[in-house]
Amino acid sequence: MSHPERLALGVDLGGSKVLAGVVDSRGKMLSRDYSATLAHHGPAAVVRVLTEAMRRAIAGASIEISQIEAIGIAAAGISDPRTGILHSSPHLPKWKDVPLRDIIERELGVRTVLGNDANAAALGEFCFGAGRGARNLIFITLSTGIGGGIIIDGKLYAGASGAAGEVGHMTIDVNGPRCECGNTGCWEALASGTALAREARKSIREGATTAILEQAGGDIEQVTAQTVHAAALAGDAVARELIGRTAYYAGVGFANLINLFNPELVIVGGGLSNLGDMLLVPAIKVAGERAFQAAFKAARFVPAQLGDTSGVVGAAALALGGGSSPLEGGRTG
Amino acid sequence: MSHPERLALGVDLGGSKVLAGVVDSRGKMLSRDYSATLAHHGPAAVVRVLTEAMRRAIAGASIEISQIEAIGIAAAGISDPRTGILHSSPHLPKWKDVPLRDIIERELGVRTVLGNDANAAALGEFCFGAGRGARNLIFITLSTGIGGGIIIDGKLYAGASGAAGEVGHMTIDVNGPRCECGNTGCWEALASGTALAREARKSIREGATTAILEQAGGDIEQVTAQTVHAAALAGDAVARELIGRTAYYAGVGFANLINLFNPELVIVGGGLSNLGDMLLVPAIKVAGERAFQAAFKAARFVPAQLGDTSGVVGAAALALGGGSSPLEGGRTG
Numbered sequence: 001m002s003h004p005e006r007l008a009l010g011v012d013l014g015g016s017k018v019l020a021g022v023v024d025s026r027g028k029m030l031s032r033d034y035s036a037t038l039a040h041h042g043p044a045a046v047v048r049v050l051t052e053a054m055r056r057a058i059a060g061a062s063i064e065i066s067q068i069e070a071i072g073i074a075a076a077g078i079s080d081p082r083t084g085i086l087h088s089s090p091h092l093p094k095w096k097d098v099p100l101r102d103i104i105e106r107e108l109g110v111r112t113v114l115g116n117d118a119n120a121a122a123l124g125e126f127c128f129g130a131g132r133g134a135r136n137l138i139f140i141t142l143s144t145g146i147g148g149g150i151i152i153d154g155k156l157y158a159g160a161s162g163a164a165g166e167v168g169h170m171t172i173d174v175n176g177p178r179c180e181c182g183n184t185g186c187w188e189a190l191a192s193g194t195a196l197a198r199e200a201r202k203s204i205r206e207g208a209t210t211a212i213l214e215q216a217g218g219d220i221e222q223v224t225a226q227t228v229h230a231a232a233l234a235g236d237a238v239a240r241e242l243i244g245r246t247a248y249y250a251g252v253g254f255a256n257l258i259n260l261f262n263p264e265l266v267i268v269g270g271g272l273s274n275l276g277d278m279l280l281v282p283a284i285k286v287a288g289e290r291a292f293q294a295a296f297k298a299a300r301f302v303p304a305q306l307g308d309t310s311g312v313v314g315a316a317a318l319a320l321g322g323g324s325s326p327l328e329g330g331r332t333g
Numbered sequence: 334m335s336h337p338e339r340l341a342l343g344v345d346l347g348g349s350k351v352l353a354g355v356v357d358s359r360g361k362m363l364s365r366d367y368s369a370t371l372a373h374h375g376p377a378a379v380v381r382v383l384t385e386a387m388r389r390a391i392a393g394a395s396i397e398i399s400q401i402e403a404i405g406i407a408a409a410g411i412s413d414p415r416t417g418i419l420h421s422s423p424h425l426p427k428w429k430d431v432p433l434r435d436i437i438e439r440e441l442g443v444r445t446v447l448g449n450d451a452n453a454a455a456l457g458e459f460c461f462g463a464g465r466g467a468r469n470l471i472f473i474t475l476s477t478g479i480g481g482g483i484i485i486d487g488k489l490y491a492g493a494s495g496a497a498g499e500v501g502h503m504t505i506d507v508n509g510p511r512c513e514c515g516n517t518g519c520w521e522a523l524a525s526g527t528a529l530a531r532e533a534r535k536s537i538r539e540g541a542t543t544a545i546l547e548q549a550g551g552d553i554e555q556v557t558a559q560t561v562h563a564a565a566l567a568g569d570a571v572a573r574e575l576i577g578r579t580a581y582y583a584g585v586g587f588a589n590l591i592n593l594f595n596p597e598l599v600i601v602g603g604g605l606s607n608l609g610d611m612l613l614v615p616a617i618k619v620a621g622e623r624a625f626q627a628a629f630k631a632a633r634f635v636p637a638q639l640g641d642t643s644g645v646v647g648a649a650a651l652a653l654g655g656g657s658s659p660l661e662g663g664r665t666g
Contacts, residue, residue: 078627087627136493150593152485159595160469161631169625170589173518174506174582183588183623185506252507255516259499260483260593262492290516292502294411294420298494 006326007061009054009068009110010316012117012308013046013075015039015091019308020053022061022068023316025326027128029309031060042094051107071104071112072315074120081162084114090145090180115158115318117311119165121304122149123156124314125267127325129305134265138257139304140167142250142279143270145180146188150261156323168192172252187256191249193225193272200228200242210238229275240278247279251286258291258299269304339659340394342387342401342443343649345450345641346379346408348372348424352641353386355394355401356649358659360461362642364393375427384440404437404445405648407453409480414495417447423478423513448491448651450644452498454637455482456489457647458600460658462638467598471590472637473500475583475612476603478513479521483594489656501525505585520589524582526558526605533561533575543571562608573611580612584619591624591632602637 006025011018014037021032033056038045050073058065077089084101086092101114115123122139125131131139131151139149146168150157158164168188169181176185177195189195200212200223212231216222231239254266273280280301288296304310320326339358344351347370354365366389371378383406391398410422417434419425434447448456455472458464464472464484472482479501483490491497501521502514509518510528522528533545533556545564549555565572587599606613613634621629637643653659 078625080627152490153488155486157485159628159631160597161595161627163625163628163631164593164595166592166595166625166628169592170503171585171623172504172507174585175508181625249507252504256503256589259502260497262494262497262499264493290504292411292496292499292514294413294494295492295496295499298492298496 006069006320007063007067008316008319009057009071010312010314010319011050011054011071011073012120012311012315013037013050013073014117015076015089018049018053019312020050020057021309021312021316022057022063023313025320027124027313027317029313030063031057032309032312033057033060039092043092043098046092047100047103047107050104054108065108065110068110070319071108071110072120072317072319073100073104073112073114074117074311074315074318075100075114076117079114079116079162081113081115081158084112086114113319113322115315116149116162116165118147119149119156119158120314120318121147121269121310122151122165122267122314123317123323124306124310124312125269125304126151126156127317127321127327128313129310130267130302131265136261136263137265137267138167138261138263139267139269140257141270141304142192142268142272144192144194146192146253154324156318158323167253167257170253170256172249172256187249187253191246191253196225196228196242196246196272197223199245200239203238203242208238211236212239225272229278232278243275243278244282247282248286250279250283252290254283254287255290258287258295262295263299266299266301267304268301269307269310273303339402339653340396340400341649341652342390342404343645343647343652344383344387344404344406345453345644345648346370346383346406347450348409348422351382351386352645353383353390354642354645354649355390355396356646358653360457360646360650362646363396364390365642365645366390366393372425376425376431379425380436380440383437387441398441398443401443403652404441404443405453405650405652406433406437406445406447407450407644407648407651408433408447409450412447412449412495414446414448414491417445419447446652446655448648449482449495449498451480452482452489452491453647453651454480454602454643455484455498455647456650456656457639457643457645458602458637459484459489460650460654460660461646462643463600463635464598469594469596470598470600471500471594471596472600472602473590474603474637475525475601475605477526479525479586487657489651491656500586500590503586503589505582505589520582520586524579524586529558529561529575529579529605530556532578533572536571536575541571544569545572558605562611565611576608576611577615580615581619583612583616585623587616587620588623591620591628595628596632599632599634600637601634602640602643606636
């Protein structure tokens with residue numbers, strides 16, 4: 001049996017918003033607090049946002065801070081769970097080697113762990129969501145970028161320095177477009193929402209006959225994956241072709257991950273995965289055509305279940321279970 | 334302390350040759366027996382070759398078969414360690430779903446395990462070679478093809494159905510050449526010895542001024558990675574350019590693996606890795622330019638130590654330790 005009294009404070013530190021919540025060892029959120037990150041104000045301001053959000057989350061759960069066993073912080077960017085340092089983040093422009101774990105431990109007086117946001121989300125889905133009961137799985141979030149997390153043998157695999165699972169930055173087209181990471185032809189540069197919007201703007205600029213621009217209110221800078229999707233749903237051929245191309249690249253990446261990891265489960269989340277039949281179905285078909293059949297057949301594709309709370313509950317699980325599930329009784333397999 | 338009396342019979346079943354040997358739990362080979370696979374004679378003949386090789390290896394170690402605790406077979410191709418079935422192999426043309434583990438168990442009366450050859454080699458290097466003491470590593474063999482094996486948390490990672498670690502079949506150039514696996518732009522299709530030879534033949538056919546053909550005795554069909562290397566050593570510019578291109582692709586694949594696995598160690602073996610300064614050094618440089626710095630800096634590149642015996646001792650380790658090291662006393666970390 002689990003101990004419902006084991007409580008953690010989970011925090012998801014994103015570029016635009018912070019979500020904090022008190023989470024029990026079954027993944028139940030006893031409170032949730034959303035606030036703006038204020039990323040452009042720099043680290044000190046963000047730390048203040050974080051600590052205030054955490055205090056409100058504790059108050060919202062009607063508990064004392066002493067009842068919190070540990071704090072887990074899931075942050076976008078490059079961090080090292082061993083040192084607790086957030087080295088850099090694309091969404092936190094002024095951050096450079098900030099010892100975030102130690103700062104929060106000092107501020108709150110509670111043991112704190114720091115992890116990557118996509119890794120935490122993978123752990124959240126594994127412990128409390130679509131991955132319950134699995135042993136080996138890949139979690140992928142198709143969003144403005146592509147992130148991921150790897151569960152191996154029932155544990156989060158963070159790698160030698162906490163940087164494992166950067167699935168969005170495997171090159172699938174060495175001659176492809178430049179990625180924000182500096183590399184070329186990354187999966188993220190070809191199959192993310194940002195890539196879809198970029199290609200849509202390119203088509204519009206090249207004079208394609210499409211309703212995408214109209215969906216974006218006539219402003220090409222407002223073209224997003226969502227406006228392309230809306231146009232596609234309304235029957236726009238160019239939009240459908242663009243989404244089909246994105247799906248193809250998504251499938252190429254899926255096939256790579258299947259050939260490398262031979263997972264039993266591939267959990268797909270993120271805003272782009274909501275394009276469903278138009279994107280995921282053809283992407284999985286492409287993966288089936290490209291991956292080894294023995295490995296492809298062993299993999300089940302399932303949607304993520306926890307939505308935008310996967311990072312918070314995953315951060316809490318990281319705090320309570322250190323990369324394994326905090327649920328007692330163990331898992332079979 | 335280890336038990337030197339724990340003995341396994343390791344077998345490496347390749348397309349052209351079979352290597353069998355009695356191996357103790359410290360990885361010491363007490364005997365070794367090489368024979369021709371006779372792949373073109375079909376499964377029954379190969380099974381006969383295997384059993385005869387095993388009996389000779391036992392005799393060569395001056396022991397009784399009853400002293401063998403288990404047999405490990407490392408086979409090229411797609412196999413499932415749970416069922417012991419060798420589904421298919423590029424080098425064993427007439428094989429289809431052969432229950433090799435059960436056949437050998439019946440023939441020899443000794444518990445048998447079946448694994449993938451590159452996975453076994455990874456385990457061999459981890460237990461007894463370049464990977465001793467590491468917890469997380471990638472083993473890569475750059476040869477006529479590209480194979481690999483993954484050690485995670487001190488254990489061979491075989492995936493959901495034993496098919497993990499097919500590093501040679503991650504797509505790095507989606508518009509690249511067709512691979513033997515049916516896919517396009519696989520790492521193996523761009524950075525293997527076969528790829529290097531193919532590009533050399535292409536250059537020759539297109540009229541390039543090069544000494545490669547001369548190195549191959551004037552017969553274009555005899556052009557191999559070795560003849561290209563020989564020409565490059567003699568100062569041939571085309572050969573150097575071809576190897577440089579192969580190194581570039583090798584580095585792209587290294588970067589992908591570093592971004593995905595964040596390993597502490599990358600062990601590189603296989604004939605192509607002997608091109609050393611001409612291939613590995615520039616390849617690692619490319620990886621450093623493309624991978625995340627935090628992950629790249631955490632990874633040490635080292636040459637494989639066991640040569641062509643890694644598969645045999647790895648198969649023996651698989652038989653004795655089931656994916657972990659059979660050495661007692663555990664590892665730190």
